[in-house]
Amino acid sequence: xxxxxxxxxxxxxxxxxxxxxxxxxxxxxxxxxxxxxxxxxxxxxxxxxxxxxxxxxxxxxxxxxxxxxxxxxxxxxxxxxxxxxxxxxxxxxxxxxxxxxx
Amino acid sequence: xxxxxxxxxxxxxxxxxxxxxxxxxxxxxxxxxxxxxxxxxxxxxxxxxxxxxxxxxxxxxxxxxxxxxxxxxxxxxxxxxxxxxxxxxxxxxxxxxxxxxx
DNA sequence: TTAACATATGAGCATATGTTCATATATGTA
DNA sequence: TACATATATGAACATATGCTCATATGTTAA
Numbered sequence: 001x002x003x004x005x006x007x008x009x010x011x012x013x014x015x016x017x018x019x020x021x022x023x024x025x026x027x028x029x030x031x032x033x034x035x036x037x038x039x040x041x042x043x044x045x046x047x048x049x050x051x052x053x054x055x056x057x058x059x060x061x062x063x064x065x066x067x068x069x070x071x072x073x074x075x076x077x078x079x080x081x082x083x084x085x086x087x088x089x090x091x092x093x094x095x096x097x098x099x100x101x102x
Numbered sequence: 103x104x105x106x107x108x109x110x111x112x113x114x115x116x117x118x119x120x121x122x123x124x125x126x127x128x129x130x131x132x133x134x135x136x137x138x139x140x141x142x143x144x145x146x147x148x149x150x151x152x153x154x155x156x157x158x159x160x161x162x163x164x165x166x167x168x169x170x171x172x173x174x175x176x177x178x179x180x181x182x183x184x185x186x187x188x189x190x191x192x193x194x195x196x197x198x199x200x201x202x203x204x
Numbered sequence: 205t206t207a208a209c210a211t212a213t214g215a216g217c218a219t220a221t222g223t224t225c226a227t228a229t230a231t232g233t234a
Numbered sequence: 235t236a237c238a239t240a241t242a243t244g245a246a247c248a249t250a251t252g253c254t255c256a257t258a259t260g261t262t263a264a
Contacts, residue, residue, distance in 0.1 A: 099119055156241070
């Protein structure tokens, strides 16, 4: 049998999909994205809600920023973050819905 | 303001979601699941298509088995694997479709 | 300018992850 | 039984990940 194109993914596509799933593969980032799916939030607010250190939250925001999943605007010394990738939010919501349906 | 339930995810839900995304956060597992989304496959077939060692594939199948994302049946000395979680396959397909749409 | 506040960032560390290599197990066949 | 084939598994290793701690940067107000 010939190797047919439909039977496998090329590396680039698999890598790109993996990149997206990796972004969601951490509870902290999931909580952050879930928060941001509901409202724009300051770093301080996220830190309070998640009950984590400011540094840990900021590092994760940095990760999400590099992945272009969040963006921010400045107001004085406060940074307000919001999500920047509708598709990823949709995927997250589907998985969360599925979990809560069980 | 009171802390309201809608504003954050409980740890258990975030962990469970992260567990699902972690399973998909590797290119090899993505390729395997994509293959299995199309047809039941023997380990040998997967190994050939992915051009990886038998051991590497088998380890990943073990991971997917533990996560209950795949199942298998035996036919002689050959094991045929197939997917065992419709929802995860759906999520994977959505992400792949999204990537190819860009 | 100085101090206080909000946030970011680098180094270090412990743990998790994915592969390879060697070997074990299970099945079929001579 | 002995051997070949198909697959699984344990150990080892390199790399990635997520956090903490200390400190840097940017902004506002006195």
